Amino acid sequence: MSEDFYLRKYEELKQKEKHFRILNNFATSLLYQSTVEEILWDVTKNAIAKLGFEDCVVYLLDENEEYLIQEAAHGAKNPSAKEIKDPIKIKLGEGIVGNVGKSGIPEIINDTSKDSRYIIDDEIRFSEIAVPIIARNKIIGVIDSEHPEKNFYTEEHLDLLVTIASMTSTKLSKANALIELEKQNEKLKKINAELDSFVYLASHDLRAPLCSALGLIQIAMDENDISNIKGYLSLQEGSLKKLDNLIKDIANYSRNEKDQVKHEPVNFEEIIHSAFQYVQSLPCYNALEIKHVLNVNVSDLFYSDQERISIIMQHLLKNAIQFQDPQKQEHFVEIDVSMEQEKVKLSVTDNGFGISSEHLNKIYDMFYIASDRSSGSGLGLYMVKDAVEKINGKIKVNSEFGKGTTINVHIPSISSF
Numbered sequence: 319m320s321e322d323f324y325l326r327k328y329e330e331l332k333q334k335e336k337h338f339r340i341l342n343n344f345a346t347s348l349l350y351q352s353t354v355e356e357i358l359w360d361v362t363k364n365a366i367a368k369l370g371f372e373d374c375v376v377y378l379l380d381e382n383e384e385y386l387i388q389e390a391a392h393g394a395k396n397p398s399a400k401e402i403k404d405p406i407k408i409k410l411g412e413g414i415v416g417n418v419g420k421s422g423i424p425e426i427i428n429d430t431s432k433d434s435r436y437i438i439d440d441e442i443r444f445s446e447i448a449v450p451i452i453a454r455n456k457i458i459g460v461i462d463s464e465h466p467e468k469n470f471y472t473e474e475h476l477d478l479l480v481t482i483a484s485m486t487s488t489k490l491s492k493a494n495a496l497i498e499l500e501k502q503n504e505k506l507k508k509i510n511a512e513l514d515s516f517v518y519l520a521s522h523d524l525r526a527p528l529c530s531a532l533g534l535i536q537i538a539m540d541e542n543d544i545s546n547i548k549g550y551l552s553l554q555e556g557s558l559k560k561l562d563n564l565i566k567d568i569a570n571y572s573r574n575e576k577d578q579v580k581h582e583p584v585n586f587e588e589i590i591h592s593a594f595q596y597v598q599s600l601p602c603y604n605a606l607e608i609k610h611v612l613n614v615n616v617s618d619l620f621y622s623d624q625e626r627i628s629i630i631m632q633h634l635l636k637n638a639i640q641f642q643d644p645q646k647q648e649h650f651v652e653i654d655v656s657m658e659q660e661k662v663k664l665s666v667t668d669n670g671f672g673i674s675s676e677h678l679n680k681i682y683d684m685f686y687i688a689s690d691r692s693s694g695s696g697l698g699l700y701m702v703k704d705a706v707e708k709i710n711g712k713i714k715v716n717s718e719f720g721k722g723t724t725i726n727v728h729i730p731s732i733s734s735f
Contacts, residue, residue: 337478340368344482348489352496354378357489358390359400361461365482367392369475371463373443377408377415378451378459385409386419386460394440406439413437418448419460424476428469445470449479453487453494461486527557527564559599567697570629571704579708580623581732586612586655586662589628593653596632600639608635610653620662621732626705631664633698634725638668641723660731667724673717681715702727 344365351357358376366374373393377386385407388395395403411420414435418425427446430436436446443464451459461483465471531554538550590610631653638651646669654665673681682703706713710730717723 337369337474340365341478341481341485343368345485348485351489352493354490354493354497355389355400357486357493361482361486362390362392362396366461366463369478372465374461374463375402375439376451376459376461377419379410379419379457380407383410386415389459403440408437414446414448415460415462418450418462419457422450422452422457424449424480426471426473426476428471430464439464444468447471447475447479449476449483451483451487451490453491458487458490527561530554530557531561564697567701571697571701573625577625579732580625581621582624584620584622584624584627584662586620586627589624589631590653590655592628593631593635597636597639600636607648607650608653609650611655613654613656620657620660622662622729623709623732626709627664627729629705630702630727631666633702634664634666634727637698637725638666638670638723641670642668643671643720662729662731664727664729665724667722669722672719672721672723673715674719678715678717 344360347360347364348357351360358378361376362374371392373395374391375388375395376390378389379385380387386409387407388402388405390396390400391402397403408416408419410416412435414425414427414430414433414437417435425446425448427433427436427448430442430444430446443466445465445468446462447464448460448462450457451461461479463471463479534550534554534557538547538554541547541550590612594608635651635653642649648669650669652665652667654663654667656663656665681699683700703713706727706729709732712728714726715723716726
């Protein structure tokens, strides 16, 4: 055999040994990374850069699993420290990165000028290699590298990146598990704090109307004037209604916490009808002009949890009615229900007192009452937010003190979760 053959074999072995050392050092370095950010930057600095690649970007799939987001980089995309120059996001299924992120199949592109999927980022490069990061049979990201020369990447490069992606996914799984554990711990702390608050405040709020009614009974027993007795009975009725409303709210709260989210067709006409029935006994109900617009057809199939959406609508309407401003000549509440694609928007607007900025960040707290004008339990908006979160919705409040409030709730169809 010729001397060139042995020299070539020697160089190949030398290159393999170099790659082995890089992987070994990367594995050691990964041991000291704990956060997702640290892990991804370690990929670019202690793996890709050491391989001699000019460029690399690590993408992670966003929470909605729609876009791949640039999270770490090496080369021209990384001018300093942990900075990404002009970061972009790529829709899943689009471009070379988006296709690899969707298919889970690694790709080498020898000439990007001949591939219509190629997306220009910071500059045009003619070679590209993209490898998926897969954790527990689920694609969570992509490692992508580009080079200005055509036909730059080899099968050996592909094998190396597949190995790096596998090592990265293992570490990311552990980091995400730790994040999830911390979230659960925080949730548990919140639940325990709310339970303590619930027991204390519920016992107080349950006893207050009961004690009031008992006191009024005692006074009425010593009264001979029938008109005075009727007045005491009316006050007793008010106290007992408040107690009844609180018990209903506690029952709804308990049911919302325990019941599984249902997957069922939602009838918004029934929900609005139920909400009107729920509030018609409120003292100022008849003095209000309540308009409602339903832009959802019966034929529009929307799947979610009807009972939870009913709770949301009932308490939003009740809240709007309870906080009407008696100083204003006209009082109105407007309900708008509309559907866009696979999402429904519930909107409740009133021209009541409005909420001052100092109270806005507290209105969802359990038993929080922003004003002494309220006769509610302080559980209403807490239950609304809890129900919204359980069906993967979002809630936003726009309010100006003295002018009124609009609360918007966006709810996705269960099928789009």
